[in-house]
Amino acid sequence: xxxDASPKFQNSDLxxxxxxxxxxxxxxxxxxxxxxxxxxxxxxxxxxxxxIEHMAMFPVDTIKTHMQAIGSCPIQSVGxxxxxxxxxxxEGPKGLYRGIGAMGLGAGPAHAVYFSxxxxxxxxxxxxxxxxxxxxxxxxxxxxxxxx
Numbered sequence: 001x002x003x004d005a006s007p008k009f010q011n012s013d014l015x016x017x018x019x020x021x022x023x024x025x026x027x028x029x030x031x032x033x034x035x036x037x038x039x040x041x042x043x044x045x046x047x048x049x050x051x052i053e054h055m056a057m058f059p060v061d062t063i064k065t066h067m068q069a070i071g072s073c074p075i076q077s078v079g080x081x082x083x084x085x086x087x088x089x090x091e092g093p094k095g096l097y098r099g100i101g102a103m104g105l106g107a108g109p110a111h112a113v114y115f116s117x118x119x120x121x122x123x124x125x126x127x128x129x130x131x132x133x134x135x136x137x138x139x140x141x142x143x144x145x146x147x148x
Contacts, residue, residue: 042119043112050111051104058103059096063087118143 067083078086087095121139126132 039116039120042116046115047108047112050107050114053111054107055100055104058100062096062098113146114143117146 063080063083066087067078067080070078070083070086091098118139121142122130122135125135125138129135
């Protein structure tokens with residue numbers, strides 16, 4: 001009796017889901033032991049990420065350095081706004097970026113080494129379990145000590 005209460009579907013009521021012609025599940029599977037990148041890709045991505053990060057924050061670092069230099073004088077104490085005005089008045093907007101090339105050239109190799117060591121340690125310490133926080137922390141420590 002309960003079977004009679006359920007609606008009966010006709011074959012024409014079902015929507016056919018087409019299979020994607022170019023889908024290859026054997027290619028789509030990524031090993032849980034890696035992020036799917038090769039070692040040299042970690043180096044390139046680390047290098048680019050480090051250079052972009054340092055170059056984006058360079059004006060802030062310039063202001064901080066100027067504040068430290070002015071703050072070393074026991075008579076004066078200046079804030080961010082005064083320091084920014086001083087740099088812009090004496091050197092113009094280019095003053096915020098003076099020395100950025102040398103910093104960018106140094107940040108690239110340093111971050112390439114950092115990312116590579118981090119990923120190498122993460123792969124070797126994890127034992128197949130990448131969700132272990134201790135693995136990430138220890139990999140970060142090794143990368144920091146080795147790379148910088």
